[in-house]
Amino acid sequence: xxxxxxxxxxxxxxxxxxxxxxxxxxxxxxxxxxxxxxxxxxxxxxxxxxxxxxxxxxxxxxxxxxxxxxxxxxxxxxxxxxxxxxxxxxxxxxxxxxxxxxxxxxxxxxxxxxxxxxxxxxxxxxxxxxxxxxxxxxxxxxxxxxxxxxxxxxxxxxxxxxxxxxxxxxxxxxxxxxxxxxxxxxxxxxxxxxxxxxxxxxxxxxxxxxxxxxxxxxxxxxxxxxxxxxxxxxxxxxxxxxxxxxxxxxxxxxxxxxxxxxxxxxxxxxxxxxxxxxxxxxxxxxxxxxxxxxxxxxxxxxxxxxxxxxxxxxxxxxxxxxxxxxxxxxxxxxxxxxxxxxxxxxxxxxxxxxxxxxxxxxxxxxxxxxxxxxxxxxxxxxxxxxxxxxxxxxxxxxxxxxxxxxxxxxxxxxxxxxxxxxxxxxxxxxxxxxxxxxxxxxxxxxxxxxxxxxxxxxxxxxxxxxxxxxxxxxxxxxxxxxxxxxxxxxxxxxxxxxxxxxxxxxxxxxxxxxxxxxxxxxxxxxxxxxxxxxxxxxxxxxxxxxxxxxxxxxxxxxxxxxxxxxxxxxxxxxxxxxxxxxxxxxxxxxxxxxxxxxxxxxxxxxxxxxxxxxxxxxxxxxxxxxxxxxxxxxxxxxxxxxxxxxxxxxxxxxxxxxxxxxxxxxxxxxxxxxxxxxxxxxxxxxxxxxxxxxxxxxxxxxxxxxxxxxxxxxxxxxxxxxxxxxxxxxxxxxxxxxxxxxxxxxxxxxxxxxxxxxxxxxxxxxxxxxxxxxxxxxxxxxxxxxxxxxxxxxxxxxxxxxxxxxxxxxxxxxxxxxxxxxxxxxxxxxxxxxxxxxxxxxxxxxxxxxxxxxxxxxxxxxxxxxxxxxxxxxxxxxxxxxxxxxxxxx
Numbered sequence: 001x002x003x004x005x006x007x008x009x010x011x012x013x014x015x016x017x018x019x020x021x022x023x024x025x026x027x028x029x030x031x032x033x034x035x036x037x038x039x040x041x042x043x044x045x046x047x048x049x050x051x052x053x054x055x056x057x058x059x060x061x062x063x064x065x066x067x068x069x070x071x072x073x074x075x076x077x078x079x080x081x082x083x084x085x086x087x088x089x090x091x092x093x094x095x096x097x098x099x100x101x102x103x104x105x106x107x108x109x110x111x112x113x114x115x116x117x118x119x120x121x122x123x124x125x126x127x128x129x130x131x132x133x134x135x136x137x138x139x140x141x142x143x144x145x146x147x148x149x150x151x152x153x154x155x156x157x158x159x160x161x162x163x164x165x166x167x168x169x170x171x172x173x174x175x176x177x178x179x180x181x182x183x184x185x186x187x188x189x190x191x192x193x194x195x196x197x198x199x200x201x202x203x204x205x206x207x208x209x210x211x212x213x214x215x216x217x218x219x220x221x222x223x224x225x226x227x228x229x230x231x232x233x234x235x236x237x238x239x240x241x242x243x244x245x246x247x248x249x250x251x252x253x254x255x256x257x258x259x260x261x262x263x264x265x266x267x268x269x270x271x272x273x274x275x276x277x278x279x280x281x282x283x284x285x286x287x288x289x290x291x292x293x294x295x296x297x298x299x300x301x302x303x304x305x306x307x308x309x310x311x312x313x314x315x316x317x318x319x320x321x322x323x324x325x326x327x328x329x330x331x332x333x334x335x336x337x338x339x340x341x342x343x344x345x346x347x348x349x350x351x352x353x354x355x356x357x358x359x360x361x362x363x364x365x366x367x368x369x370x371x372x373x374x375x376x377x378x379x380x381x382x383x384x385x386x387x388x389x390x391x392x393x394x395x396x397x398x399x400x401x402x403x404x405x406x407x408x409x410x411x412x413x414x415x416x417x418x419x420x421x422x423x424x425x426x427x428x429x430x431x432x433x434x435x436x437x438x439x440x441x442x443x444x445x446x447x448x449x450x451x452x453x454x455x456x457x458x459x460x461x462x463x464x465x466x467x468x469x470x471x472x473x474x475x476x477x478x479x480x481x482x483x484x485x486x487x488x489x490x491x492x493x494x495x496x497x498x499x500x501x502x503x504x505x506x507x508x509x510x511x512x513x514x515x516x517x518x519x520x521x522x523x524x525x526x527x528x529x530x531x532x533x534x535x536x537x538x539x540x541x542x543x544x545x546x547x548x549x550x551x552x553x554x555x556x557x558x559x560x561x562x563x564x565x566x567x568x569x570x571x572x573x574x575x576x577x578x579x580x581x582x583x584x585x586x587x588x589x590x591x592x593x594x595x596x597x598x599x600x601x602x603x604x605x606x607x608x609x610x611x612x613x614x615x616x617x618x619x620x621x622x623x624x625x626x627x628x629x630x631x632x633x634x635x636x637x638x639x640x641x642x643x644x645x646x647x648x649x650x651x652x653x654x655x656x657x658x659x660x661x662x663x664x665x666x667x668x669x670x671x672x673x674x675x676x677x678x679x680x681x682x683x684x685x686x687x688x689x690x691x692x693x694x695x696x697x698x699x700x701x702x703x704x705x706x707x708x709x710x711x712x713x714x715x716x717x718x719x720x721x722x723x724x725x726x727x728x729x730x731x732x733x734x735x736x737x738x739x740x741x742x743x744x745x746x747x748x749x750x751x752x753x754x755x756x757x758x759x760x761x762x763x764x765x766x767x768x769x770x771x772x773x774x775x776x777x778x779x780x781x782x783x784x785x786x787x788x789x790x791x792x793x794x795x796x797x798x799x800x801x802x803x804x805x806x807x808x809x810x811x812x813x814x815x816x817x818x819x820x821x822x823x824x825x826x827x828x829x830x831x832x833x834x835x836x837x838x839x840x841x842x843x844x845x846x847x848x849x850x851x852x853x854x855x856x857x858x859x860x861x862x863x864x865x866x867x868x869x870x871x872x873x874x875x876x877x878x879x880x881x882x883x884x885x886x887x888x889x890x
Contacts, residue, residue: 013150013151013156013191013194013195014150014151015148015149015150015151015190015191015194016148016149016151017141017147017148017149018141018143018145018146018147018148018149018190018369018371019149019369019370019371019372020143020144020145020202020368020369020371020372021366021367021368021369021372022143022144022202022213022367022369022372023142023143024142024143024144024213024215024248024260025139025140025141025142025259025260026134026138026139026140026142026188026248026259026260026261026262026288027139027251027253027259027260027261027288028136028139028253028259034121034123035121035122035123036119036120036121036122037106037109037110037119037120037122038118038119038120039069039110039116039117039118039120042072042103042106042107042110043067043068043072045099045103045106046065046067046072046079046103046107047067049083049089049096049099049100049103050065050079050088050089051067053089055067062593063075063078065079069115069117072107072110072115073111073115076107076110076111076115077107077108077111079103079104079107080103080104080105080107080108080111081104081296081297083100083101083103083104083107084101084104084105084108084296084307084308085296085305085306085307085308085579085581086100086101086306086307086308086324086577086578086579087306087579087581088100090578090708090709091578091706091707091708091709092576093576094322094572094573094574094575094576095574097308097322097574097575097576097577098310098320098322098574100308101308101309101310101322102310104124105122105123105124105310106122108124109121109122109123109124129290130179130290131186131285131287131289131290132179132186132187132289133287133288133289134187134188134189134288135187135189138187138188138189138190139188142188142215142260143369144200144202144213144214144215144216144372145190145200145201145202145215145371145372145375146188146189146190146193146200146215147188147189147190148190148191149190149371149378150190150191150194150199152194152378152381152382152383157383158194158197158199158382158383158384159194159195159196159197160196160197160222160223161182161183161196161197161198161219161222162222163183164181164182164183164196165221165222165240168181168221168240168242168269169221169239169240171269171278172278173278174267174269174278174279174280174293175293176292176293177282177290177291177292177293178265178267178282178290178291178292178293179290179291181242181244181267182196182198182217182219182242182244183196184196184198185198185217185244186291188215188246193217196219197219197220197222198217198218198219198242198244199217199218199219199379199382199384200215200216200217200218201216201217201218201347201352201375201379202216202354202372202375203216203346203347203351203352203432204350204351204352204353204354204355204360204362204428204431205350205351205361205362205428205429205431205432205433206346206432207345207346207432207433207516207519208432208433208516208519208521208523208525208526209247209519209520209521210323210324210519210520210521210575211250211521211571212247212248212249212263213247213248213249213250213260214245214246214247214248215245215246215248216243216244216245216246216346216347217242217243217244217245218241218242218243218244218347218384219241219242219244220238220241220384221238221239221240221241224238224241225238225383225384225385225386226238226241226347226384226385226386227385227386227387228349228385228386228387228388228401229387230387230400232340233349233401233402234339234340234348234349235340235342235347235348235349235385236340236342237270237340237342237344237347238270239270239271239272240269240270240271241269241270242267242268242269242270243267243268243270243344243347244265244266244267245265245266245346246262246264246265246266247262247263247264247265247266248260248261248262248263249261249263249311249313249321249323250313251311251312251313251314251315252313252314252315252316253315253316254315254316256316261284261288261311262284262288262291263283263284263309263311263323264281264282264283264284264291264294264325265281265282265284265291266279266280266281266282267279267280267281267282268335268343268344270342270343270344274338274341274342274343275336275343277342277343279328279331279335279343280293280294280303280304280328281293281294281304281325282294283307283309283325294307294325298327298328298329298581298583299581299583299584299585300583300584300585300586300717301586302328302583303328304327304328305327305328305579305581306324306325306326306327306330306577306579306580306581307324307325307327308322308323308324308325308577308579309322309323309324309325310322310323311323321574321575322574322575322576322577323520323575324520324575324577326518327579327580327581329580329582329697330518330580333437333443333517333518333697334436334437334443334518335436336441336442336443336446337435337436337437337438337439337441337442337443338436339435339439339457341441345436346432349401349402350401350402350403350404350431350458351431351432352375352376352379352385352401353376353398353401353402353403354368354372354373354374354375354376355368355373355403355404356368356373359405360403360404360405360424360428361404361424361425361426361427361428361429361431362428363425363525376388376397376398376401377397377398380397388400388401402458404424404427404428404431404458405424407458407459407463408420408423408424408427408463410459411459411463411464412463412464413463413464414536414538416536416551416554418536418551418554418555418558419536419537419554422529422532422533422535422536423462423463423533423536425529425532425533426462426529426530426532426533427456427458427462427463429525429526429529430456430457430462431457431458433516433519433523433526434456434515434516435455435456435457435458435460437516437517438451438454438455438456438457438460439455439456439457439460440452440455443697444699446691446692446693447691447692447697447698447699448473448698448699449692449880449882449883450473450474451472451473452882466537466538467479467480467500467537468480468481468482468483468537468538468539468540469481469482469483472499474762474763474764476511476762476763477497477499477511478497478498478499479498479499479500480498480500480534480537481496481497481498482534482537482538482539482540482541483539483540483541484497487534487535487557487560487561488560488561488563488564491505491531491560491561491564491565491568492564492568494506495509495511498534499511499512500530500533500534501527501530501531501534503515504516504523504526504527504530505526505527505530505531505565505569508578508702508703508706508707509707509759510703510707510757510759510760510763511759511760511762511763512703512763513699513702513703513706517699517702520575520577521571521572521575522569522571522572524565524569524570524571527565527569528561528562528565528569531561531562531564531565532558532561532562534557534561535554535557535558535560535561536554536557536558539553541553542554578705578706579705580697580701580702580705581711582695582696582697582701582711582712582713582714583714583717583718584713584714584717584718584721586723587723588718588719588721588723588728588731590719590731590732590743591713591718591747591752592746592747592751592752595743595746595747595751596734598746598751599735599742599743599746599751600735603750604746604749604750604751606852606853606856607742607745607746607749607856608735608736608742610832610853610856611832612737612738612741612742612860613832615831615832616831616857616860616861616864617864617868619677619827619828619831619861620676620677620678620860620861620863620864620865620868621676621678621864621868622676622677622827623674623675623676624674624675624676624677624821624823624824625643625644625647625658625672625673625674625820626673626674626675626680626771626820626821626824626881627657627672627673627771627819627820627821627881628666628667628671628672628673628881629671629672629673629881629884629887630881630882630884631671631884632884632885634884634885635884635885635887637668637670637671637884637887638670639668639670640668640669640670640672641669642669643655643658643665643669643672644672647823649663649665650663654822654823654826655823657805657819657820658672658820673881675770675771675821675824675878675881676865676878677824677827677828677861678861678862678864678865678866678868678869678878679865679869679878680770680771680772680821680824680861681792681828681858681859681861681862681865682694682861682862682865682866682870683770683878683880684770684771684772684791685772685788685789685791685792685858685862686715686748686788686862687770688700688764688788689701689704689712689764689786689788690712690713690715692877693716693870693874693877694714694715694716694720694866694870694871695714695715695716695717696711696712696713696714696715697714698712699764700712700764703760703763703764704754704756704760707760708754710754710786713747715866715870716866716870716871719740719743719744719866720740720866720867720870720871721871729867738860738863740863740867741859741860741863741864744859744862744863744866745789745855745856745859745860745863748787748788748789748859748862749787749789749790749855749856749859750787751787752786752787754786755786756781756784756786758779758781761781761784762781770880771805771818771819771820771821771881772791772795772818772821773795773798773804773805773818773821774791774792774794774795774797774798775791775794775797775798780794789855789856789858789859790855792854792855792857792858792859793851793852793854793855793858795825795829795858796825796828796829796851796854796855796858797851799822799825799826799829799830799835799854800829800835800839800840800847800850800851801840804818804821804822804825805818805819805820805821805822828854828857828858828861829854829857829858830854831857832853832857833850833853833854833857835850865878
């Protein structure tokens, strides 16, 4: 008997609409109308935008083009690259930036169409062939958690995608198209993605990015999970876990409705160690059906550099807006400081533990839906996260993970309700926007260890800290000025007294770099939070008031903060973006093309006259006791009963810093910190701009390129690098022995034309970390300009007069730690350069000759440190006295 067929409906996992407060309704893709251009129009635009600097006979920066057919054929690709990066024109206004990007697009389209003299279509988009469109219901219901929230239960567990897991495990670079990555990722359909093991999440404290909306997905390889470590309070993320983040920008469609378009999708593939992780960004075409890997190259031909896009923000009128895509170096700068050292930001126990409006620093005005608040419970049920105790209630589960108010209570919260609210809100903002750089492993500290104490991570500096009157690391300004006569008026100044406020409320200037760094746009909420935080600090003037009067004073300042920010801060109409490329051309080319003709001639004749001998190399590596280590719990020091051989602090005034008035050592002898002349010269002078790793990526470098377009050299991969196994230093062999040292001294003594203003010098001269003393006069700093061996000259001048590192309360440079390196600097300054009585007395011309030779010796010390130590990479970085955990045998 034949059985009766039974209809079995296809399996359908429940996926109810997302209950989220952040709606992101997607626009229905609109293709940009075809634009045509004639070569004559293209040529005219190139002349107008680039001619004043680069059209023959002008050749600024060594580049020159001719505005004819052959000239643009030859140089058009280079011009298009620089314009697309936002590098040209330098320090462009938002409108100039937009015009440059549009010129770049036209140049590339013209070249792609054969570079004719006729008419050509202009399009910068990737092809739409084979693209995938988001379904209407998915786009209409889109939120920060996707359009729906899939259900997972024993009969329908989280799906997997073994083929793609295997594919990613074997990758050494990301595929060209986003469609080649995780299955169905182009559909943005949460119901499909969950079947492949890809699910959405959203952080409690998001990163501001020019008001872009974001959708984040995570995919853990099959059979694995993200494990919570209760002891460290961090996640262990298994290798080849993928994190996607898509950025959406608001557009006003032809019907006047506010919708969102996909602009870029960033992808990180986690690897161990973290610095082997793969990462990149995929840029969406105009009709949002294809996303192609951003591959615009740096000067050294490595991917991927800064880029600026232009998108239509108002489809009815055609108004456009800039969109900045950060380059790989910015990604590294931010993600290096990841809490668990896994290159991942935003996916931490604290961030996933979503909080209700007004709780734990979350903006009370934020609308947060039920599915956002319960996401941690959902990720545990999915099996994406394990290691969290299986409590019966979601509330108990959430309580078992880090919470911002718990971290605050472990430190010290202010007594008043207003102050507690202000500090929690600011700390919450710092978690998402600042802590990745301002923590012991972050970029800010790596490039300037003097600010190591400024830890803005959740358990860091802010709770219990009173910044009133606390000077910045350079000793010039204060983080919070709580003594201004008119708080409201001070907030309105171009340069407010409190640099915490200036850094978030003002654009980059010679004194400060706008924060958060690497982020486009201005966030008025940051200005408001910092202003309100300052208003609630313990102001000295409030101490004489009774409790009710104190509260009234705080309330008055809070009202002033609200008034100022509301009246002076608004979302910018467009984005400005200063590109950063601190790489060198391949093959390497010295930065000053006239170096061969200059060195040994005129004002630089001494650079080939002074000898460089084995004594210079030996001295550069010779350790000298210069201070005491700053002890830490993790550090152990040897036991010693006497000072170093040859040092007599009881009878030698140069060693008096080692002992107190009773003749006892100021610290155990085993805690003496030693440094070498090479490390001291580089870290105390060059590293201010070139960075401790020599890569030219520092806060000072960011300020400089924003101010005048000056590019700080990447010394390690540039001058001290190699191409195909051949050292770049061989280029300088023609100068005579150690030609590289002479070239470095040339560039650091006047070979670079960049000038630093007094304000810039005041802001970026570092005090307190490297024990170097030099002229206290800002007029001297200005005279040195970018020729920073002037600081070495200043140190040797103090040696000459016997004033280096004096035991007075304030050494000449203002660096109170510069007391113990007298012996070192005596040897450096006098190497093959005897200090005579005539020189001590300041007689000319012998004084100028002696100082010049002393300055040259300082440059040689830095050269040998770079050549022999720093070029070895991170292991060659000499530890500062604040880094006893990196201490080696002196």
